[in-house]
Amino acid sequence: MSPPRAPAPDEAPSGSLDPGGSRPPARATRLALYTRMLEMRGFEKRAYDLFLSGLVKGTSHLGLGQEAIAAAFGTAMREDDYTFATYRGHNHALARGVPMTPVMGELMGRACGLMAGKGGSMHLTSVEHHMMGSYAIIGAHLTIANGAAWSAKARGSGQVAVCFFGDGTTNIGAFHEALNFAAVYELPVVFVCENNLWMEYTPIASVTAVARPAADRASAYGLEPVVLDGNDPDVMHAAAVAALGRARSGAGPSLLEALTYRHGGHSRADPGKYRSDEELSYWLGRDPVPAYRARLVAEGVEEAEIAAIEQQVAAAVDEATEAAKASGPPSLDLVEKDVFADGGASWRR
Amino acid sequence: MSPPRAPAPDEAPSGSLDPGGSRPPARATRLALYTRMLEMRGFEKRAYDLFLSGLVKGTSHLGLGQEAIAAAFGTAMREDDYTFATYRGHNHALARGVPMTPVMGELMGRACGLMAGKGGSMHLTSVEHHMMGSYAIIGAHLTIANGAAWSAKARGSGQVAVCFFGDGTTNIGAFHEALNFAAVYELPVVFVCENNLWMEYTPIASVTAVARPAADRASAYGLEPVVLDGNDPDVMHAAAVAALGRARSGAGPSLLEALTYRHGGHSRADPGKYRSDEELSYWLGRDPVPAYRARLVAEGVEEAEIAAIEQQVAAAVDEATEAAKASGPPSLDLVEKDVFADGGASWRR
Amino acid sequence: MAEMTYRDAVAAGIAQEMARDDSVVLFGEDVGAAGGVFKATVGLLEKFGPTRVVDTPISEQAILGAAMGAAMTGMRPIAEVMFSDFFAVCWDIVANEIAKTRYMTNGQVSLPLVIRSGNGGGSRFGAQHSQSIENWAMAVPGLKVVAPSTPRDVIGLLAAAVRDPDPVLFFEHKSLYATKGEVGQGEICDELGRAVVVREGDDVTIVALAQMVPRALHAAEELARDGIEAAVVDLRSLVPLDMTTVAASVRATGHLVTVEENPRLCGWGAELSSIVAEELLFDLDGPVVRVTTPHVPLPAADALEDAALPSPERIADGARRALA
Amino acid sequence: MAEMTYRDAVAAGIAQEMARDDSVVLFGEDVGAAGGVFKATVGLLEKFGPTRVVDTPISEQAILGAAMGAAMTGMRPIAEVMFSDFFAVCWDIVANEIAKTRYMTNGQVSLPLVIRSGNGGGSRFGAQHSQSIENWAMAVPGLKVVAPSTPRDVIGLLAAAVRDPDPVLFFEHKSLYATKGEVGQGEICDELGRAVVVREGDDVTIVALAQMVPRALHAAEELARDGIEAAVVDLRSLVPLDMTTVAASVRATGHLVTVEENPRLCGWGAELSSIVAEELLFDLDGPVVRVTTPHVPLPAADALEDAALPSPERIADGARRALA
């Protein structure tokens, strides 16, 4: 019955820990990180516009502001590593190389959609890209990621499963079961908590017994507590490399808590007015995209090179938008397709 | 995929912590503790015999060897404090003063049963004694105990809810949700993990990421880790007094891990052969009932006084057995009674 | 009489009961400061304060367990499960604990509690945020199951649910939140288990629930244009089930159509149909037709979702088949 | 041919499939070293080793989530949920994830997995360890639902379930574990969705499942003494549902009785009855009678439990009512 308490912005960086050391990633990696972030940013801004203009139906949960985390993992993962994400998973799908058009098409419920409109914005899956799904009910996908890791271990494939989730997810039962399970069987899985300080409209601090919802639980599973600056692509990349390496070497799971912030509301047209101006402006000042651009420039990348990337990404977003708009509605016979492996929905003979 | 590892017996006392200080309880309390333990022991041995002779049907889960914990709480709790227990809950019911006859009758499925046979051995409930139920599916009752504590707090009644559960229960989702919830709302609830080293037939150590399944999770909820010698009634009584006082004073929940051992199998006629002779004999040597008797004698209680208690308890067990045997089967119309508050089972008009 | 949305009726109904009875408390995710994700609990925190209107962590088992423990010790909690799909994460508390406890304790324990939840499709939210799970609840002995179709019924049935000594699952239909209807002045409280004949008709009986009620009424209008007069029954609650009203109508018309939003298998329409096939077989003049969502998860895209849910056209077709 | 218990048939069926296909793994609570709490997996750990037969923590969500994740990445897991009542603690994984994933991903993801569970009453275990929840499963699109009644069928249907590309819930009846039956030599593998007419009869069709099959056969003997010849159909699977076999029998007899162990509302018998009332109404010569456990949680005491579950006598009475 304690009142909700929004964490003061300056709590965010404290306690941070950089397990990857401070050596910056190579230049190509950095450009890849920046490109990925730009793609996400451009894509999601467009998705928001399309939502406002009624072309994206239903709901959509944007990761604007949180791009560094998905970009870092997308860049650090092996091509056949598995991704498991949440309803806030556009970034994570794009980070694995899922093309923009089918993702945009899925948001718009078009025939060209990644799942032909059957899944929707909250359920992006592209097995081809080892994007094993985004999941809309809190908690389940942590246990499912374990299964992929189990299978990778049993098959000796060297694959790692990476599972992204929010701060609010740390209070649901499945979180606990999944973390213990992963630790007991030493599964090659990396759990990444994107702590954006808020659940839907309630601050995580008001409903959590500890200050760091993920890291302060790590020791309950024999794991190291790790808190990271989730808005720093270099920090996140180093952490990703370290955790993936640990998993691949057989040393078992990791639990990373990446501090970040969503610029917009929880979903759809939520203006996010429950956050203080002070908090919002603090975090807008830590926007990973312009900050990383500035870092690249400061460290010698040519403006022209950056501008070229920016143009290319903007063109890709436009192209995906037009392609998705041009696509028709899915064929109605899909309603009764693919419930079962025989391609249909028949439950009787 | 690590192999099961039974904890070495001498791991048990290590790390113990006595939050209640070392002052022994008063003489009357000690006699009460001994009496309670004897009642439980006598009752459950009889229940086992009745099971073997076919009079107890279905299943039953004995707490032989674990009596000190329930006895300590039963003695330390206020009359209106709430108890929540598991299927292994005969001891906890008796500890609250639920008479033996209805409990025995319930095990035997007789009309005189505590719930007239509708619940069975795993669901002992006596609201009159604030025994709010024993629960047979792992995890749920921790969340339910929170609700009673919530209500006590809202009503300002000063009551505390005490919730007993096993080591295996610490790996289920509801455990995590309940502990966080209790801590966030500072509920007057005491969670007591009876760590008897085994789940059904699998050692807890083989499927748990930490050595102390409850205590090593405490910090995940901002709570103090507490490990206790669950076979020492004095230690347990002091811990109970401390935790109940803490809850009653508004300081919130506690999580206690009491190390103990079940002498018999998990349930029914399970001979418990999966345990090593060495482990079993170590723990039989730490049987709380004869040990506490010896302590009482050593500290000056007369043999005669003890013998009188023993006779009295033995007589009570005999009496309950005969009374339950004499009771007939429940009336068959109970099958369609009390699904709803109108006393019936009707779902239509 | 005043016009009110279904959404506002939820808050009004809760407020009515919280004002009447101090033991009524509300808790759930985002129900307080935010006024609920569907804005159905706006103003309650301000009115009743943070000890009676409580924002919780994302811990549905803990929420419903707390509701149960509070109900068994003297309170009358209203707990929210945000989307009814999430009942799956706390089904143990609902189906194994809350539903069975009065029975298992031989009547010792009462659980006067309400679990409210946003139910049903039509919002393009996809398969995990659109389900109609009233049949899950109906299948479990010990639960009462209510699903209003109008703002007035939201208040009347919610009040009845709160005052009921048994656990009630209260399904608010997400696609009805924005709909409006007349609501009378003063306290409103209904009785659970009374169906309402919302349209009279002699030719065929159409039984519906929640969002399917307005669709059934549309279908009835379409049928009327062909000279078929359909009676439309709004069940309002599945447990208790008002078979008296349904049976009277079926006896009069000789034809029954049930309209379910849930996927086909083991829905409440099957239950109704089986009762009729057992008790009223010789009153029937034609097959009992069930109109349901096909037995599929709900797709997200608007075109697909619209094709999956029973439409007025499909309901009318069902009635024609029943009469054929 | 050899005699084998239903219990041993489970282990034999799993062993047959694990020997055939390396991607088949088994995990669950106490399934390994202890051979299962019902002793239905004895010997498998010894035969296939601890990487393929794995004892887990008490974490049903983690167990089934792991099964799902493993199935989507190339394995064929068999997971155990010890008592079917415990499906309630992991229902989200089953109903929201496993069941819906192929559909939501537009067919991208296959989930070839089996979840075995001890189901049903008769053991005096009380309301939380005795449920028959096959209707919970049947109500969720995307799941196949199997429940064998004989040792031979345990092997044949388990093999079919393991080889099936879709998720299968495999309900073993606790009260049948100790029963014996003839089992042929060599590999056994059935097809899912084939009901079997286990007794021929022209007067009335009795459809049953699992433990209710032997009880229905007893009832049929009792009826035969009165000159009533009942056909008894063992459904064997609810999804796929073999309506072809049921309908053929109903057309021949004109009378249908369904025998369900689950509590009454929304059971599979209602589904069957509603199909008949919609498609075969004019083949019926009498009411469709459903014999079920009343809509109550199961009581623990032997006398009460026996009174609650459908007995041969109640089944025979049901048949008489259908014929009256």
Ligand SMILES: Cc1ncc(C[n+]2csc(CCOP(=O)(O)OP(=O)(O)O)c2C)c(N)n1
């Ligand atoms: C079991 C369950 N409960 C509630 C919800 C509704 N819900 C969707 S997102 C959300 C907040 C999640 O917060 P967090 O985990 O921090 O992720 P974020 O949205 O901030 O990325 C909630 C409560 C849900 N999807 N599943």
Ligand SMILES: Cc1ncc(C[n+]2csc(CCOP(=O)(O)OP(=O)(O)O)c2C)c(N)n1
């Ligand atoms: C959700 C759930 N899973 C599995 C079981 C079966 N089961 C009953 S008791 C038990 C072992 C519990 O171990 P622990 O918590 O240590 O308690 P103990 O029996 O040792 O007192 C198991 C697995 C159950 N009752 N509920």
Ligand SMILES: [Mg+2]
């Ligand atoms: Mg968040």
Ligand SMILES: [Mg+2]
């Ligand atoms: Mg134990």
